[in-house]
Amino acid sequence: MSFINPLFLAALATAALPILYHLVRRIQAKQVQFSSLMFFKMTPKEVVRRRRIQHWLLMVMRCVLLGLLAFAFARPFIPKDQIPFVSQRENESVVLLVDNSYSMQFVTENGGTLLDEAKNAAEAKLGEAVGDDEYSVIAFSDKTIQLTPLDSDISIHNNAVQSLVEPSYRTTDFYSAIRLAEDVLGSASHEKKRIVLISDIQQTGWQGAFENWKLDADIDFEIVHLVNGDERENNFVDGFSLLERRVEGRVVHRFNARVSTSEEGEDLPINTVDLEIEGDKVNEQRVGGDELQRASFQYQASREGTFTGNVKLEDDRLAIDNVRYFSFSVENKPELLSVGGSIRDITRDTYYLDRAFNQGDQALYTLNIAGSGGITRSSLRNQRVVFVASQSPTSAEAGVLRRYIEEGGSVIISFDDQSEISAYNRLLGQLGLGQISDVVRARSEQGYDAIIGDVDLKHPVFSVFTESGSGAIFRPKFRQYARVQVDSSATVLGRFDSGDPFLIENELGQGRVLLYTSSLNPGWTDFTINEMFVPFLYQLVKYALSANEVKKEYLVGEGVRFEGNPGEEWDVRGPGNTLYKVAVDDSGQGFFNETDQPGHYFAAKQGGEQVVFAVNVNPQESFLASRNAEEAYGAVVPPPDEVPVTVEEARLIEIDDEERQQKFWRYVILLMVLLFATETFIANRIKK
Amino acid sequence: MEPQKQPALRFLKPEVLSRISNLQLLAKTVVEGFLSGLHKSPYKGASVEFMSYRPYIAGDNPLHVDWKLFARTDRLYVKEFEDETNTSVNLLVDISPSMGYTSGEVSKLDYAFYLAASLGYFMWRQQEAVGLTLFDDKIVQRVPPRKASGHLLTVLQHMHRAELGNPSSMGKPLHQLAEFQRRRGFIVLISDLLDDVDALIDGIKHFRFQGHEVLIFQLFDPQEVNFDFSDMIEFEDMETGEKMVLEAKSAKDIYLKNVETFRQSVAERCAQIGAEYNFISTDQPLDFALFQFLASRIKKRT
Structure with a gap:
């Protein structure tokens, strides 16, 4: 037997009140002075004694009355599983959601991880199964895997929890997990359904569509909140940047690592950051306290080629996020080709390109000049970017350029007075950029020179304007520009204040073409002599070069795109020498999605050059603050009036329902009434 | 004859009298009221x-x-x-602690003094000598009977100053007084008589032997008469200090029975020795006692 309000059982002690009252009354008899006791001395005491025995009978009844009252208030009930000959509780379908995001690898005070505790909690839940209860186990992070289908064979689930729930390096996404669990319960055999979330319920994992979605009201939701006391300090590499510079012909790399702690408002503990290149520790730096939170290293490679490296913090309870992997290449300066014009003719673009890129030992690029007719397959070989500035390409040259782009090259097209509109239209048509309608003289058309009006300042090409202060972008004035009707395949990156395109982009195959609608010489604009011009050119080239670069840094779980010819295969070797094959499909792309572990990945086509990229954990998961369990519960379940706030309250309501069905207290009160009537009757008789 | 059945009597309740602090005034009020209730001129009295x-x-x-x-x-x-002036009245008032008992406003001792004062005043008006003796286990105060005009005031002042004394033991003081009071007269004993009956009767016998007429007023508080107590009560004997815890309702029947037996015993034995015995509850008007006194005097003359 159980009780809804067991505290009331303490009131059973009140059953002793009549006895206590009697005793106190005897002890504290009223004191009265009386003239003489001479008339009492003959009182036979046995008469009194007999009356007391009758009072004791009443007293027992009163004691029982009070006891029953306390008993009724305690609201007794017999739990269903204790009622003989009555079936056990209703069978239910349960989905266990086990969080295996990398925050669950936090080492607890017991020496195990939170994931170990999660597994134990899952096994404990499986241990509650009775009858035909069916369970399903889902492991989730931002990747959700149903390990077992709904099945009443508990041993399957126990095995899955032990052997299939593995630590991952991914972030947490509760929304996907709970949605999957809800879907799984869609095929449940039992009417009663429940989702059990076993997790550290990190705040960062709740960024889903919970505001617009709630769990089906028929499904119970339970949270097993795994916490490790108040000790949730975690240091991690929050950000990383790599800058390349050429100093006197040498390539120097600068690595900046920002270190954070998950304790909000706390100073970063003193920590040592190691820099490892190609497996060797090459430098270290101390950060922390109220001073530095950023470690900066400079490294000069002794050879050309690709390098792997990492920055690493001292180990703490969550070590996964203490390492940041990266890779970088040291190679010859990329070669650029300017077709047409002369470095001595100040009216032609080539002159200004030469002035911009020919920086001697510190030059990042080598600018080559080709004369008229220089657009051939052989002349374009090894050229990374081609400027078509002072040349009106022929139809054949346009074809060569298209093929060059498709194979990974990049082309930047600009105008000047000598540009033939028809030839340019042919070229622009070939490259899917659009058609020139006319050359605009801004002053004659709108009364004043055009300026750059509408650009996406977050685009890398225009980032120079954001760094140079407000208003810089409005200073260049454009007297003339070519008005282009843009093809649908092309993208306008910026417009003049008149609304006409300023910079247009199109991607063809593995390469990229950029169309700058004014001149790179002062003929049409004063931009060429503006301080922003050279940085703009460098950004333009850098952006053009990035077209066929393989991205070098990814987050765990992020897809990697490889390009190649249809049918080609990329071999990818991940951490632990795991080998993967990625096939290039008909669109010339192959996708690699097995970035499940942080570390370096080496990819190469057969006979091709090796590409190295690094995969890191998402530092978002490193902020270990948990969400309030009640809050989390409220985020998932619909908010009808009597939805319990916590799991404990849900259990209490269940117990309350059981008690309401039995209503033992009514029988107890009835018994009390009968007893009270009997007591009254006897008391009256005694009195008479 | 029970006083309550006398329609002619105007009753003055003891509680009302208790508000009159002057005993002389009280006595006068009682006696004049009593006499006027008899429809006789007080100036045509029997003196x-x-x-x-x-x-x-x-x-x-x-x-x-x-x-x-x-x-x-x-x-x-x-x-x-008739030789009225030859008669002296000696008022014997018991001042033992039990006389201090009261369940209301008027204790037995108060009532005894009201009664004694009223009788004294009555006698004084008859030109008779009035004396007072206060006693417990001995004679505490004795004012010999006199007829002098200011004597009544002296008697009343002694009553006014009187306090409760020792536990009563009536035998000894009664015998002593009988020795002092050799001249025949009227002995009025006012007491609750909560004492040894044999010693009491012996003392009265001594008076009777001396030729005194003895009139006894036994005073009981209404609570002593009815015993309307309930619950467990620890009773403390006002005479001896002895304590006894009793279930009051349980003891009531026994108590009442014992009181009745005691009263009957005293009454019978008083009758045997020619003493007039009257039982008075202190909630009864004083008229009743005066009537008894008068009746007793008339009886004596006849």
């Missing part, structure tokens, strides 16, 4: 009762000659009156 005429003989006081009769008959006759 100068005419008995008969007899012929004058030499030596008789010429003041007693009825000169009006001599004028009519020309013979000398002398009026004969």
